[in-house]
Amino acid sequence: xxxxxxxxxxxxxLQLGVMLFLLAAGLTLVFGIMNLVNLAHGSxxxxxxxxxxxxxxxxxxxxxxxxxxxxxxxxxxxLVEVIVLRRLYERDHLDQVLxxxxxxxxxxxxxxxxxxxxxxxxxxxxxxxxxxxxxPGAPYPVYRLLIIGVGLMVxxxxxxxxxxxRTGMLIRAGASNPTMVGALGVDIRLLFxxxxxxxxxxxxxxGAMAAPLxxxxxxxxxxVLILTFVVIVIGGxxxxxxxxxxxxxxxxxxxxxxxxxxxxxxxxxxxxxxxAAGPALASMLIYLLMAAILAFRPRGLFGAxx
Amino acid sequence: MRVPVIDxxxxxxxxxxxxxxxxxxxxxxxxxxxxxxxxxxxxxFALAAVSLDLVLGFGGMVSFGHAAYLxxxxxxxxxxxxxxxxxxxxxxxxxxxxxxxxxxxxxxxSLRTSGMYFIMITLAFAQMLFYLAVSLKAYGGDDGxxxxxxxxxxxxxxxxSTQLYYLILVLLGxxxxxxxxxxxxxxxxxxxxxxxNERRAVALGIAPYxxxxxxxxxxxxxxxxxxxxxxxxTSFVSPSYMAWTRSGEIIVMVVxxxxxxxxxPIVGAxxxxxxxxxxATITIHWMLILGxxxxxxxxxxxxxxxxxxxxxxHG
Numbered sequence: 001x002x003x004x005x006x007x008x009x010x011x012x013x014l015q016l017g018v019m020l021f022l023l024a025a026g027l028t029l030v031f032g033i034m035n036l037v038n039l040a041h042g043s044x045x046x047x048x049x050x051x052x053x054x055x056x057x058x059x060x061x062x063x064x065x066x067x068x069x070x071x072x073x074x075x076x077x078x079l080v081e082v083i084v085l086r087r088l089y090e091r092d093h094l095d096q097v098l099x100x101x102x103x104x105x106x107x108x109x110x111x112x113x114x115x116x117x118x119x120x121x122x123x124x125x126x127x128x129x130x131x132x133x134x135x136p137g138a139p140y141p142v143y144r145l146l147i148i149g150v151g152l153m154v155x156x157x158x159x160x161x162x163x164x165x166r167t168g169m170l171i172r173a174g175a176s177n178p179t180m181v182g183a184l185g186v187d188i189r190l191l192f193x194x195x196x197x198x199x200x201x202x203x204x205x206x207g208a209m210a211a212p213l214x215x216x217x218x219x220x221x222x223x224v225l226i227l228t229f230v231v232i233v234i235g236g237x238x239x240x241x242x243x244x245x246x247x248x249x250x251x252x253x254x255x256x257x258x259x260x261x262x263x264x265x266x267x268x269x270x271x272x273x274x275x276a277a278g279p280a281l282a283s284m285l286i287y288l289l290m291a292a293i294l295a296f297r298p299r300g301l302f303g304a305x306x
Numbered sequence: 307m308r309v310p311v312i313d314x315x316x317x318x319x320x321x322x323x324x325x326x327x328x329x330x331x332x333x334x335x336x337x338x339x340x341x342x343x344x345x346x347x348x349x350x351f352a353l354a355a356v357s358l359d360l361v362l363g364f365g366g367m368v369s370f371g372h373a374a375y376l377x378x379x380x381x382x383x384x385x386x387x388x389x390x391x392x393x394x395x396x397x398x399x400x401x402x403x404x405x406x407x408x409x410x411x412x413x414x415x416s417l418r419t420s421g422m423y424f425i426m427i428t429l430a431f432a433q434m435l436f437y438l439a440v441s442l443k444a445y446g447g448d449d450g451x452x453x454x455x456x457x458x459x460x461x462x463x464x465x466x467s468t469q470l471y472y473l474i475l476v477l478l479g480x481x482x483x484x485x486x487x488x489x490x491x492x493x494x495x496x497x498x499x500x501x502x503n504e505r506r507a508v509a510l511g512i513a514p515y516x517x518x519x520x521x522x523x524x525x526x527x528x529x530x531x532x533x534x535x536x537x538x539x540t541s542f543v544s545p546s547y548m549a550w551t552r553s554g555e556i557i558v559m560v561v562x563x564x565x566x567x568x569x570x571p572i573v574g575a576x577x578x579x580x581x582x583x584x585x586a587t588i589t590i591h592w593m594l595i596l597g598x599x600x601x602x603x604x605x606x607x608x609x610x611x612x613x614x615x616x617x618x619x620h621g
Contacts, residue, residue, distance in 0.1 A: 093425060095604050095608075098604045106593070107597075112591065222550070226429065276443070279441045287434035290427065298419045299423070
């Protein structure tokens with residue numbers, strides 16, 4: 001096995017991991033605090049990417065588009081929270097799944113109505129489209145490194161926000177006993193809206209940053225939503241630390257598995273079997289990982305709530 | 307619980323099956339074979355919805371991966387047909403056994419969790435099978451696998467749409483009767499009891515895990531039969547049968563029709579699929595309407611349509 005290729009694939013995995021973390025952080029906070037299963041979180045990711053494409057076409061600047069796309073997604077998130085989701089907090093999980101499933105159908109179709117059925121593309125600025133040589137013989141795209149950097153910064157910021165600030169204290173208190181926090185004079189509805197908006201902004205950031213790497217199209221958030229679920233289930237629902245650890249694990253296992261499992265199988269089985277089973281097994285790997293973790297720790301690695 | 311022979315839900319159920327039995331007559335009279343295929347598909351999804359109601363409505367288990375069994379059943383038929391197995395009975399039996407085995411595995415792992423975790427782990431297992439189907443290049447991968455012959459069971463020729471239609475109708479009726487028997491039995495009472503109050507059920511000597519697992523396997527098996535029927539009807543299998551949105555649609559059918567009512571999910575399947583057809587003829591952006599409709603149903607119509615048709619809670 002080529003160690004340089006392994007390094008590059010591990011970095012790709014880390015990049016996927018921090019991307020998943022941006023989504024998982026919002027989803028796990030919303031579940032931990034409002035007890036809400038939000039399937040429409042993937043839609044916010046998609047909306048972030050569409051905003052990125054639209055604003056880039058409009059302003060012609062990558063940075064400006066990014067700076068506009070994130071708050072715009074936040075506004076959409078807050079609107080969705082105020083109009084629909086707020087009414088679902090007190091309902092059971094089934095109602096939440098159904099209501100937010102309806103929202104996914106709506107948003108997937110809405111972007112088609114607004115931006116047309118064809119996929120959009122976002123170009124990255126020239127300064128970020130090159131590669132850097134990490135080790136001799138291992139060039140790596142600057143843009144992916146940037147995503148990793150931004151993701152780690154957001155993780156550090158969230159950890160500071162939740163453990164070191166007054167807002168973070170309220171968030172933690174709201175997670176363990178929202179009624180009591182409300183009784184102590186905190187505007188709990190506002191707190192919920194703020195947390196939801198924060199999650200929406202992070203999802204928008206993930207979508208906007210992923211936009212140059214993918215084609216921006218309807219339903220692009222659906223697949224990544226399921227991966228995010230895997231992440232927060234492995235990490236333990238409600239735990240930011242768990243979300244970070246699990247996001248990195250899932251990102252690396254998935255990416256490295258897809259790259260090396262077929263090669264590894266070729267060493268053991270004959271070529272034909274390996275070529276058939278390799279990709280199949282690689283795409284199932286993270287789900288098997290999740291099943292194995294849940295079989296031994298039904299509440300995930302860092303989870304406290306069920 | 308003794309149910310009087312003549313009550314509103316029962317009459318409504320018989321009326322519903324009577325109307326379904328008349329669809330081929332209508333389709334033949336007005337030369338609209340399209341309705342025959344549409345309602346055959348509707349009944350297959352109704353079968354899947356009834357199977358989901360057993361675990362969702364009566365067992366309180368929100369399985370977000372029921373499309374997986376639909377897919378397993380369909381792929382069993384497709385793969386056997388691909389390898390030249392012409393006997394429909396063999397195809398369907400293997401489909402049923404395979405989906406039972408998959409449900410046993412998924413259920414035994416998933417039921418160790420509950421609540422949110424259960425929703426997501428069932429979803430993830432379904433995704434796993436979805437990607438497995440996509441990566442099966444030998445069986446068509448992404449593009450799916452056509453089935454050359456629908457085949458025949460004894461005198462019943464499945465290539466005749468009408469005969470296949472009535473066979474599906476009979477199977478739906480049998481599945482509904484079976485589900486009623488299960489729910490009315492001691493087993494069903496225990497299952498429902500564990501849903502309402504797990505601690506009390508445990509104190510009464512009922513081990514909820516076992517009851518839930520058995521219900522889960524029964525449900526997965528019936529859903530697998532629905533998958534085999536779907537593959538037979540469309541003469542085609544593809545990974546899209548297992549798409550996670552499909553699992554969502556089956557849940558919508560159950561809730562729309564009315565949870566824990568058994569006949570309700572059939573009504574839910576009819577209403578949802580017919581509504582989709584109608585909206586699709588009005589605009590290509592029909593999901594823009596269907597999405598908010600779902601949200602409104604969740605917010606304002608919790609009891610489902612069956613509660614409104616049949617009056618009292620059924621079962």
